[in-house]
Amino acid sequence: MLKLTRKVEYALIAVRHMQAMESGKLTSAKEIALSHGLPQQLLAKTLQKMAKENIIEAVQGPSGGYRISSNSDKISLKDFFEKLEGPLGMMDCYFDSECIQLGACNIRTPIQRINDNMRNMFSKMTLREATQ
Amino acid sequence: MLKLTRKVEYALIAVRHMQAMESGKLTSAKEIALSHGLPQQLLAKTLQKMAKENIIEAVQGPSGGYRISSNSDKISLKDFFEKLEGPLGMMDCYFDSECIQLGACNIRTPIQRINDNMRNMFSKMTLREATQ
DNA sequence: TTATATACGATAATTATAGTCGTATTTATT
């Protein structure tokens, strides 16, 4: 319960790897995967997703790769998580109002209260803070 | 990601159900399950777990059932979660140090920092506050 | 004695996550 996914885990590892690189230098999916013992294909997908979301920059072709994006400093942990995994709710009903109950729901308010707190916490932490 | 389990969800529903009862009165697993459309057997197990953990009180035999325990006021949401689902870590390595990586781990510190924040947040919220 | 409730271990079903495969595209290098 309340676990991160591997995708996010790998993303964090990759971010730290890129932050540790000399400024502007590229690194590849292969390089990160090998040096941390991660499944390359899965990591590659995660990197592609991060590139699409402008967390990192991608350069194609041989001698291409990825580097950390400059605006990654501003991104919150909440946004980081949501860009990778979609809306961040402890229960699905937080967003799509598909209540699991027949109609006698008595936890909508509690769930929202708890979830708001969690989202608020992750909004206040930046990716930079968390990974530095 | 970062979702509650059904077990916890059902537990929250049950707690609120019992809080709404007249003081001291008992309610049964069947009653709760029927009135909220939950699977009775699974809910029953969760109630048994809660009873074992002194979150609620159990009375056996016909006309038995459960009622909210008086010390449920003091319990934190973190303890509530952990009593039901075990240690609360966003990654397993937070506790058993079974690092997923081959040996080149670079996220131990970040993970601990993030997780400490989360645990701290749930430590500060009481079950009572959350469900009232 | 019966009926109804909790207690609990074992197992099955379902769902979500994790990982792989195949192929297309880009582009530096030769």
Add this chain to the structure above:
DNA sequence: AATAAATACGACTATAATTATCGTATATAA
């Protein structure tokens, strides 16, 4: 122009975790 090495993506499979059920034992009020 050909090749090789990288990103880009969709479809698929495998694995793990969660969810739910089954069967049986025990307690106890009526």
